[in-house]
Amino acid sequence: MKSNHIKQLFTQYKMLALLIAIALIWTFFSWKTAGGFVTPRNLSNLVRQMSITGVVACGMSLVIIAGEIDLSVGSLLGLLGGIAAVLDVTYHVALPLNLLIVLGCGLLAGLFNGYLTAHLKIPSFIVGLGGMLAYRGIVLGVTGGMTVAPVSAELVYLGQGYVTPQWGIALGVALFALTLVLIWRARRSRAEHGLAQPALWRDAVKVLVTAAVLAGAVSTFNHYEGIPLPVLLLLALLGLFSYVTTQTVFGRRIYAVGSNMEATRLSGINVQAIKLGIFGIMGLMCALAGVIETARLAAGSPSAGTSGELDAIAACFIGGTSMRGGSGTVHGALIGALVMASLDNGMSMLDVDTYWQMIVKGCILTLAVWIDVSTRAGKR
Amino acid sequence: MADYLLEMKGIVKQFDGVRALDGIDLQVRAGECIGLCGENGAGKSTLMKVLSGVYPHGTWDGEILFDGAPLKAQSIRDTETAGIIIIHQELMLVPELSVAENIFLGNEITLPGGRMNYPAMNRRAQELLNELNIGDVNVVLPVKQYGGGHQQLIEIAKALNKNARLLILDEPSSSLTASEIKVLLNVMRDLKAKGVTCIYISHKLDEVAAICDTIVVIRDGQHIATTPMQDMNVERIIAQMVGRDMNQLYPQKRHTVGEQIVFEARNVTCYDADNPERKRVDDISFTLKQGEILGIAGLVGSGRTELVSAIFGAYPGESQAEVWLNGARIDTATPLKSIRAGLAMVPEDRKHHGIVPDLDVGQNMTLAVLGSFAHATRIDKEQELHAIRGEIAQLELRAASPFLPITSLSGGNQQKAVLAKMLMTKPKILILDEPTRGVDVGAKFEIYQLMFELARQGMSIIMVSSELAEVLGISDRVLVIGEGRLRGDFVNHKLSQETVLAAALAQSAPSHH
Numbered sequence: 001m002k003s004n005h006i007k008q009l010f011t012q013y014k015m016l017a018l019l020i021a022i023a024l025i026w027t028f029f030s031w032k033t034a035g036g037f038v039t040p041r042n043l044s045n046l047v048r049q050m051s052i053t054g055v056v057a058c059g060m061s062l063v064i065i066a067g068e069i070d071l072s073v074g075s076l077l078g079l080l081g082g083i084a085a086v087l088d089v090t091y092h093v094a095l096p097l098n099l100l101i102v103l104g105c106g107l108l109a110g111l112f113n114g115y116l117t118a119h120l121k122i123p124s125f126i127v128g129l130g131g132m133l134a135y136r137g138i139v140l141g142v143t144g145g146m147t148v149a150p151v152s153a154e155l156v157y158l159g160q161g162y163v164t165p166q167w168g169i170a171l172g173v174a175l176f177a178l179t180l181v182l183i184w185r186a187r188r189s190r191a192e193h194g195l196a197q198p199a200l201w202r203d204a205v206k207v208l209v210t211a212a213v214l215a216g217a218v219s220t221f222n223h224y225e226g227i228p229l230p231v232l233l234l235l236a237l238l239g240l241f242s243y244v245t246t247q248t249v250f251g252r253r254i255y256a257v258g259s260n261m262e263a264t265r266l267s268g269i270n271v272q273a274i275k276l277g278i279f280g281i282m283g284l285m286c287a288l289a290g291v292i293e294t295a296r297l298a299a300g301s302p303s304a305g306t307s308g309e310l311d312a313i314a315a316c317f318i319g320g321t322s323m324r325g326g327s328g329t330v331h332g333a334l335i336g337a338l339v340m341a342s343l344d345n346g347m348s349m350l351d352v353d354t355y356w357q358m359i360v361k362g363c364i365l366t367l368a369v370w371i372d373v374s375t376r377a378g379k380r
Numbered sequence: 381m382a383d384y385l386l387e388m389k390g391i392v393k394q395f396d397g398v399r400a401l402d403g404i405d406l407q408v409r410a411g412e413c414i415g416l417c418g419e420n421g422a423g424k425s426t427l428m429k430v431l432s433g434v435y436p437h438g439t440w441d442g443e444i445l446f447d448g449a450p451l452k453a454q455s456i457r458d459t460e461t462a463g464i465i466i467i468h469q470e471l472m473l474v475p476e477l478s479v480a481e482n483i484f485l486g487n488e489i490t491l492p493g494g495r496m497n498y499p500a501m502n503r504r505a506q507e508l509l510n511e512l513n514i515g516d517v518n519v520v521l522p523v524k525q526y527g528g529g530h531q532q533l534i535e536i537a538k539a540l541n542k543n544a545r546l547l548i549l550d551e552p553s554s555s556l557t558a559s560e561i562k563v564l565l566n567v568m569r570d571l572k573a574k575g576v577t578c579i580y581i582s583h584k585l586d587e588v589a590a591i592c593d594t595i596v597v598i599r600d601g602q603h604i605a606t607t608p609m610q611d612m613n614v615e616r617i618i619a620q621m622v623g624r625d626m627n628q629l630y631p632q633k634r635h636t637v638g639e640q641i642v643f644e645a646r647n648v649t650c651y652d653a654d655n656p657e658r659k660r661v662d663d664i665s666f667t668l669k670q671g672e673i674l675g676i677a678g679l680v681g682s683g684r685t686e687l688v689s690a691i692f693g694a695y696p697g698e699s700q701a702e703v704w705l706n707g708a709r710i711d712t713a714t715p716l717k718s719i720r721a722g723l724a725m726v727p728e729d730r731k732h733h734g735i736v737p738d739l740d741v742g743q744n745m746t747l748a749v750l751g752s753f754a755h756a757t758r759i760d761k762e763q764e765l766h767a768i769r770g771e772i773a774q775l776e777l778r779a780a781s782p783f784l785p786i787t788s789l790s791g792g793n794q795q796k797a798v799l800a801k802m803l804m805t806k807p808k809i810l811i812l813d814e815p816t817r818g819v820d821v822g823a824k825f826e827i828y829q830l831m832f833e834l835a836r837q838g839m840s841i842i843m844v845s846s847e848l849a850e851v852l853g854i855s856d857r858v859l860v861i862g863e864g865r866l867r868g869d870f871v872n873h874k875l876s877q878e879t880v881l882a883a884a885l886a887q888s889a890p891s892h893h
Contacts, residue, residue, distance in 0.1 A: 189761075189762065192762070244757075247757075247758050247759060248754070248757045248758060248759060249750045249751055249753075249754045249757065249759055250757065252739075252743065252747075252750055252759065253750070255736075255738060255739060256736045256739060256743075256747055258738070259736045259737055259738035259739060260732070260735065260736045260737060260738075262732060262733050263727075263732070263733050263734055263735060263736050264736060264747065265694075265714075265715055266692075266694055266715050266725065266727055266733055266734075267715070267719075267747045267748040267801060268715050268716040268718070268719035268720070268748050268805070269716065269747070269748070270714075270716055322738075326736075326737070326738035327738045
């Protein structure tokens with residue numbers, strides 16, 4: 001009975017548990033680095049590093065919720081980043097056009113993966129495995145295995161630029177206002193339908209915590225250079241993807257397809273189109289991540305994005321996305337990405353050997369999924 | 381003492397307080413072939429699961445004596461050691477392994493070091509197959525090279541290899557063609573002549589009559605009669621199987637069938653997904669009038685579900701169907717197209733084809749019509765909730781909140797949610813496949829009431845059901861399907877279960893009354 005109670009609590013407050021885990025990780029590293037870990041400079045770097053995994057994880061969470069998997073994203077990211085670098089360095093293509101071409105290529109590659117999975121019924125695991133090899137091969141072929149550099153300043157700015165502090169503050173205020181509006185609307189809507197209201201103090205706590213987090217984040221960023229551009233992009237994607245998954249018809253259908261594809265098909269839903277769409281979005285996310293990676297490194301590296309798919313998948317699973325599909329959230333995946341990035345960053349600061357880093361990350365992933373599985377058990 | 385090889389005395393098996401078996405007695409003499417007959421759900425399979433140890437000793441009441449000694453099996457392994465071998469309806473062969481490897485699966489002849497002694501196994505396998513008069517089978521070829529009939533015989537060879545003293549065959553001919561059945565029956569006669577004892581379970585009463593010495597009929601978990609075959613015929617078996625009076629399980633009909641034919645299905649044919657030679661549904665055509673409830677009856681495996689799935693565009697294999705609605709041909713190639721054209725189907729398998737477990741009750745209900753609540757891309761959740769509450773009230777769906785997980789509801793309420801999902805598409809023709817399976821009596825009555833109300837409003841309904849009583853209690857007209865063919869089309873006026881069952885079991889051409 002008691003263990004059941006704990007399980008329930010855990011399921012209900014899964015996100016909270018993850019945030020506590022992050023707090024613990026941060027505390028541990030700041031203690032070990034004598035505060036070096038929590039300097040504005042390092043935290044700014046940390047979230048900038050995380051943004052690439054985060055962008056991919058946004059797309060990946062949709063793929064996994066729909067009951068599929070995509071292993072090709074790391075290589076695809078490398079390929080698209082390479083294309084951006086080659087267009088910029090060799091052909092001097094203007095940045096907007098460059099972006100458009102890369103996004104177009106990403107969409108096409110994603111749709112191609114989706115077509116193989118949804119229409120030709122090749123298991124997505126195999127499609128991904130094939131893509132992982134083939135896309136990486138193309139990168140190596142196109143670049144001749146050489147780093148493509150130096151990329152133009154405009155492109156670099158995308159990965160290394162910052163929002164000025166004033167704009168940062170404005171953004172923080174805007175986000176806070178949005179939170180207020182959303183909470184107020186939720187309360188009003190529940191009242192109109194005669195549903196039980198969550199206690200006022202709960203919403204008040206929510207508002208206060210949001211305010212504290214926003215203020216803390218903005219001031220931390222502003223103490224360094226401002227909000228990094230990739231982080232801004234990630235925030236925008238978080239908003240967009242949360243909207244899509246919770247408010248739109250397409251979003252609801254993603255969950256339905258992942259939870260019970262046959263029942264969804266029999267309800268008159270074109271499940272192939274849904275899957276095609278999801279893989280298309282995944283391709284777009286790879287394009288964005290690829291461009292940011294190239295910009296961050298200021299060069300097109302043939303090894304960019306190697307094992308990026310594993311980080312993104314791990315982020316989704318740590319963030320509570322179910323392996324059999326049908327449940328999960330985008331913000332969970334991003335928190336998962338933050339866990340991974342924190343571990344990476346902290347261990348690098350401590351000069352932990354790469355092999356230890358890999359061992360620790362592997363253990364954390366397994367542990368997180370074990371906790372998820374064991375607290376979920378009995379639900380089915 | 382051992383007059384009987386097997387004696388089962390007063391077997392009682394309960395599921396959640398419901399008595400599936402209510403004190404059944406069964407005696408089998410050595411060398412005898414027993415035909416075990418009963419309607420779908422009478423308890424035949426449960427009884428055989430008790431006997432074969434699927435339900436371990438202690439989970440049921442009563443006593444089993446095998447060869448005069450009490451049998452207290454904990455698993456199938458124990459009963460197999462004793463010599464009781466059951467061959468299930470779905471064959472348990474591994475298609476990729478060779479015939480000999482399958483016959484010796486779990487029972488291999490080995491050489492030192494755990495190596496397979498192929499020569500010995502192949503030789504013995506060949507001997508067994510020769511005994512069954514199918515010596516033409518090559519024991520080193522994979523099983524998948526052989527058709528269902530041969531596979532069934534390979535199963536029997538596997539059983540004989542285990543020194544079966546009592547062979548139980550559960551619907552052995554349900555997936556066989558007529559000529560394959562002939563071979564099977566010949567083999568059964570040979571085995572009988574060699575003194576093998578068997579229990580033969582089949583809906584095909586002519587087969588039972590052809591090879592069994594004694595007929596045991598059970599109904600509603602109770603033993604009805606044990607009669608020597610020489611005193612029986614197919615008609616009397618049917619009478620014993622049905623023998624139930626209709627009580628007040630059904631609401632009063634309030635609708636009248638319209639004059640106009642609104643729906644027509646022509647030349648529906650489905651091919652088996654694994655065995656394309658075999659037709660699961662063979663050229664069936666029928667019509668449906670406005671406000672009519674058409675019941676489709678037939679035995680398990682007769683092609684009922686396949687027929688309606690093909691009409692709805694949901695049949696997983698190759699199929700053909702010409703579907704007409706209000707005089708116009710409609711495209712029903714996929715469920716999406718069918719729903720757009722005005723059809724709706726509540727599938728038989730609620731868990732796998734009906735509910736979406738990760739969505740809540742309300743989200744399940746609106747799944748098919750979600751687009752109609754969307755402004756631009758955003759779902760208007762207030763409008764959605766309003767519609768959900770409307771359906772919940774109309775169907776008397778008992779859920780504390782539409783935000784509960786669908787899996788937390790009872791079977792009856794889950795079924796109502798799936799029904800609501802389809803009704804929200806405002807169909808003209810509603811197909812219900814086993815609408816009351818796993819549904820308690822109260823919810824059943826409410827579902828029947830709802831069907832009558834929908835018919836009164838002019839909706840035409842096709843209902844597939846395994847329960848003959850339900851078919852007769854609800855339908856205005858009854859189609860009987862047998863072995864994929866239309867066996868009868870009856871107006872439900874003083875129609876008896878015997879007539880329907882006789883049609884379902886008949887080998888003859890369609891009859892019209």
